[in-house]
Amino acid sequence: MAHYLYTLLLRSLRMFYTVARIMLPIMIGVRIAAQLGLVEMAGRFIGPVMAWVGLPPEAGIVWATTALAGIYAGIGSMAALGDTLSLNAAQVSILGSMMLLAHNLPMEQAIVRKAGASFWLTALLRLGCALLYAALLAWLLPAAGLLQEPISLSWLYGQASSTQGGWEGWTDWLLGTAGSLLMTWLIILGLLLALSILEKIGVTRLLTRLLLPLLRFSGLEERVAPTTTVGVLLGLSYGGALIIDESRQQNYSPRTRLLALSWLSLCHSLIEDTLLIMALGANFWVVVAGRIALTLLVVGAMARLTLPGSPLYRRYLTSAGS
Template sequence: MTSIKRQPFKASLIDWLAEVWLIFWSLVKIMVPVLLVVRLVEIAGWIDDLGLLIQPLMVLVGLPGEMGLVWMATMVGNIYTGMAVFYQLGLGEQVTVAQVSVIGSMMLIAHSLPVEVAIARATGVSLWFTLLLRIGGALLLGLVLNGIYNYFSLLQTPAPLLWQPEIADSSWAGWLLTQGQTLLAALLIIAGLTLLIRILRLLGIERLIHLVLEPFLRALGIGVKASNIMLVGLTLGLSFGGGLLIREARSGSIGGKDIFMTMAFLGLCHSLIEDTLLILLLGADLTTILWGRLAFSLLVIILFAHLFKQIPDKRLKWFYRSPSGAPANKAD
C-alpha cells in the first residue's frame, strides 16, 4: 500500500520538476541573449547618448532635461539602474514630489524594455505594439500628471530622498554574478509559484480566485481563463513571471484576444508591490504611483478593448500572433 501511495507522489513530483524546468528554460532563452546585448550597449555608452536625445520630451512633462538619462537607463536597464542614475546626478535635491511622481510613474510603465518586450513577443504580442503602448503610455501619463499638478499646485514641496544606492561592481565578474543571482531568484520564484498553483487547484481555491477576478476581467474585455496570467503579472511582474506567462500563452487554453488584452494591461501595470516600493524610495507620492497608475491603466485598456472589437480578425496579426509551440488558437 505504501509503495502504491509513493508512485503517484513520485509521478507528481517529477511532473512538477519538469514543468518548472520547461518554464525556467523558456525564460532563460529569452533573458540571457537580451541581457548580453544590453550589457554591450551600456559599455558602448549609447544609453547616455540616447538619454540626451530625449531631453526635450522631459521638458514637455515638466522635468529637468537630465531626467532623460534616468528614464533611458530605466528603459534599457531596469528600475534599479534608473534609480542609481537619479542619485548620481544629484536630482533628488532639485526636484519636487510632483516631479518625482511624474518620472516615477513613467519609469513604472516603461522599464526593462529589452527583456519585457521580448517576453511579450514570446506570448504573441507584436514588438511594435508593446513599445508604442509602454513608451507612449508613459509619456501620456506624464503629461496628464504634470498638467494636474501644475493646475492645482499639488505636491510642490521638495522631494525627500529615502534611498542611496550601493556602489555597484561594474566589472564583467560583478555583472555575471548579479545576472546569475537574478536567474536563480527567477527559478526559485517559478518553482514556488507553480507549486502554489497546484496546491490551490487541488484545494479548489484557484476556481474561487477566478470567480473573484471575473468582474474585473470582464470590465477589461478579458476572459476568466486569463486569471493566472493576470495574478502573476500584477504580483511578480513580467521579468520574474515571464516564464509562466509564456507557458500559459502557449498552452492553447486561452484565446488570442484574451492573451493580447491581458499582456496589454500588464504592460502598463505590473509588479504592483516591489516596483511601487522602489519608486516610493525616491520620494514619489504613493497615491500617484499606485492608484493613479492603476486607474490610468484601467481606463486605457477599457478604451482599447472597445476599439479592439472593431478591428477585423484579418487585421489582428498586426497586434497578435499565436506564439510558436502553441496549438491552433482562435482569436476569440
C-alpha cells in the same frame, strides 16, 4: 525565527549582488559621462521631451536608462547624477510613474513577444502611455497645488555630488557610491521583509481578490484573469511565463493574449517595483491608483476596439489564428 531571518538575509544578498552588477557599471558610466560633458549634451537633446512633462533635462537620462536597463539601473543613474537632479514630490512622482510604466523594455517585451503579443506594439504602448500620463500629471499637479514640496535624495547619492569637482573627486565619489549601494541593499532587505509580512497576514491574497474584478471589467476573459493577476502583483516575467504555459494548455486566442499582455506591460510588479519607487519619495496615489486607472482605460478601450468582427480584429487578429 533565526532560520527565517538567515534565509531572508541570504536572499537579500543574492538579489543585491544581481542588481549591483547592473547598477555599478551604470553609475560608473554616468560618472565618466558627466566628467566628459556627455550628460549635459544628452540632457540638451532630451530636454524638450522632459520639459513637456515638467521635468529637468537630467531626468531624461534616468528614464532612458530605466527604459533600456531596468529600474535599478535607473536608480543607479539617479545616484550618479547626484545633486544636479533637483526634484519636488510631484516631479519624483511623475518620473517614478514613467519608470514604472516603461522599464527594461528589451527584456520584458521579448517575454511578451514569446507569450504571444507584438514586441513593438506593446513597447510603444508603454512608452506612449508613460509620456501621456506624465504630461497629464505635469499639468494637473501644479495646477492643483499638489506635491510641490522639495524632495531630498541626498541619502541616495551620498557624496556623489562631487561629480562637479573634476577628476580629482573620484575618492569622494567612490565613498558616496559605496553608501548608495549599502542603502540599496537595505531597501531590498526591507522590501523582502515587507513582502513576507504582507503574504503572511493575507494582504497579497486580498489584493488578488480585489484585482480580479478590475481585470474582468477591462475586457479580459475570466479564465486568463487569475494568471494575469500574478503578473500584475509579482512581475511581467512571472506573468508572461504563466501565460506562455497556460496558452499552450488552454489555447488562448490572439486577442486574449494581446489584452492580458497589454495589462501586464502597463501594470506589473505592483508590490515590489512600486515600493521601490515610493522609497524615492513618489506619491502612492499617483504611482499606484493612477497607473491602475490608466491601465483600465487603455486596455478597456483596446478590448472594445478589437471585438470579434471589428475592423482591427479582422485586420490584425483573425490572421493570427483566433
